[in-house]
Amino acid sequence: MSHPSSHPSSQPSSATPRPRDFSALAAYGWDTAWEAAYDDACARPATAGPDPVPGRVVRVDRGQCDLVTPLGTLRADTEFVVPRDPLRVVCTGDWAVVDATGNPPYVRALLPRRTAFVRSTSSKRSEGQVLAANVEHALIAVSLAAEVDLGRIERFLSLAWSSGAQPVLVLTKADLVPDETTRSHLLADAATSAPGVPVLAVSAETGEGVDELAAAVAGGTTALLGQSGAGKSTLANALLGRAAQTVRTVRDRDHKGRHTTTTRNLLPLPAERGGGVLIDTPGLRGVGLWDAEDGLGHTFAEIEELAADCRFADCAHVAEPGCAVLAAVESGTLPERRLDSYRKLLRENARLAARTDARLRAEQHREAKQRQALGRHMMERKRGPRRRS
Numbered sequence: 001m002s003h004p005s006s007h008p009s010s011q012p013s014s015a016t017p018r019p020r021d022f023s024a025l026a027a028y029g030w031d032t033a034w035e036a037a038y039d040d041a042c043a044r045p046a047t048a049g050p051d052p053v054p055g056r057v058v059r060v061d062r063g064q065c066d067l068v069t070p071l072g073t074l075r076a077d078t079e080f081v082v083p084r085d086p087l088r089v090v091c092t093g094d095w096a097v098v099d100a101t102g103n104p105p106y107v108r109a110l111l112p113r114r115t116a117f118v119r120s121t122s123s124k125r126s127e128g129q130v131l132a133a134n135v136e137h138a139l140i141a142v143s144l145a146a147e148v149d150l151g152r153i154e155r156f157l158s159l160a161w162s163s164g165a166q167p168v169l170v171l172t173k174a175d176l177v178p179d180e181t182t183r184s185h186l187l188a189d190a191a192t193s194a195p196g197v198p199v200l201a202v203s204a205e206t207g208e209g210v211d212e213l214a215a216a217v218a219g220g221t222t223a224l225l226g227q228s229g230a231g232k233s234t235l236a237n238a239l240l241g242r243a244a245q246t247v248r249t250v251r252d253r254d255h256k257g258r259h260t261t262t263t264r265n266l267l268p269l270p271a272e273r274g275g276g277v278l279i280d281t282p283g284l285r286g287v288g289l290w291d292a293e294d295g296l297g298h299t300f301a302e303i304e305e306l307a308a309d310c311r312f313a314d315c316a317h318v319a320e321p322g323c324a325v326l327a328a329v330e331s332g333t334l335p336e337r338r339l340d341s342y343r344k345l346l347r348e349n350a351r352l353a354a355r356t357d358a359r360l361r362a363e364q365h366r367e368a369k370q371r372q373a374l375g376r377h378m379m380e381r382k383r384g385p386r387r388r389s
């Protein structure tokens with residue numbers, strides 16, 4: 001009676017500890033801080049259990065996700081961690097504690113996020129949807145093939161800043177602007193609209209600027225943002241050094257490249273260029289309106305700085321006396337376009353917030369009416385039906 005494997009109680013989980021080797025995760029952004037967070041999570045009673053492994057989410061499906069783990073890629077159930085709060089739903093880029101012994105394996109807990117791209121209908125008061133987590137660099141691709149829309153750049157920048165990631169502005173298809181003077185003007189305009197942001201001109205066609213871009217995003221996790229046709233897939237290929245994202249050019253009416261997205265949304269970058277991870281999810285690509293209010297302060301850093309010198313603390317920089325912002329426009333140090341764009345994005349955000357508020361008020365009103373109706377009903381039951389007279 002000494003066959004150990006035939007008796008469950010003779011096989012405590014601690015007798016077969018999994019060798020602790022997480023080196024396979026280094027290419028996916030694992031570091032000592034994640035390791036500490038992982039150990040913390042494993043020690044918590046709510047998430048404690050036998051044989052956990054850390055993993056990074058490379059793709060999500062309904063109720064399931066694919067993770068890279070020291071044991072290879074696993075498909076795991078996410079039901080266990082799916083809470084009511086949509087902001088806590090598992091998303092690409094998340095680090096997780098995985099129970100690999102389960103059949104199927106399942107995600108036991110998510111490690112606290114460092115950054116998150118959240119799509120919300122408005123401010124934090126309403127529900128949002130997380131599109132990507134733990135992104136260090138937000139690569140904003142803007143095509144030089146068309147007229148550069150600085151307002152759009154500022155919008156993308158605000159979204160990027162509000163996620164907590166550092167934006168990197170990439171002017172793509174630089175080969176289409178061979179004229180040096182034109183190009184340096186475009187670069188200067190973009191730089192004026194992007195304080196605190198590296199601005200690079202890149203051509204995937206000639207390879208110009210690709211090494212600089214690789215250096216700018218090395219080591220961290222990078223997400224790709226930008227309009228359709230901006231050259232994101234092509235940039236991804238250039239960074240990956242292989243055709244991981246298949247770009248197919250098809251003839252269609254507007255001659256736009258059509259992409260077929262690979263199943264994995266999170267890919268390690270070549271180690272010889274400094275490594276890093278690339279996140280390219282369809283949801284992030286087609287950014288709509290998000291709550292970018294937190295990001296506006298960064299995007300228009302020089303305006304917020306000037307505003308500190310306005311006479312009135314609540315100065316709207318419209319016609320107030322002693323307005324430092326208007327004075328800067330007057331003297332030519334602040335382009336008027338910047339102030340207009342700032343106002344426009346502020347208004348847009350305020351409208352979104354108001355719409356959310358209206359919806360919340362309507363919900364509260366409905367709930368109050370339901371409570372009233374219930375109260376009346378209970379009262380009538382106590383008193384008996386009201387007599388008609």
Ligand SMILES: Nc1nc2c(ncn2[C@@H]2O[C@H](COP(=O)(O)OP(=O)(O)OP(=O)(O)O)[C@@H](O)[C@H]2O)c(=O)[nH]1
Pocket residue numbers: 141172173174175176202203204205206226227228229230231232233234235247249255256257258259285
């Ligand atoms: N001349 C030139 N063309 C480029 C360059 N990079 C991309 N293109 C072309 O631009 C078109 C769009 O590129 P994509 O990489 O598919 O753009 P995308 O941003 O991924 O587009 P979506 O998948 O729709 O979001 C394709 O026809 C590319 O061949 C470049 O550096 N130079």
Ligand SMILES: [Zn+2]
Pocket residue numbers: 307310311315316317318320322323324325326
């Ligand atoms: Zn002012």
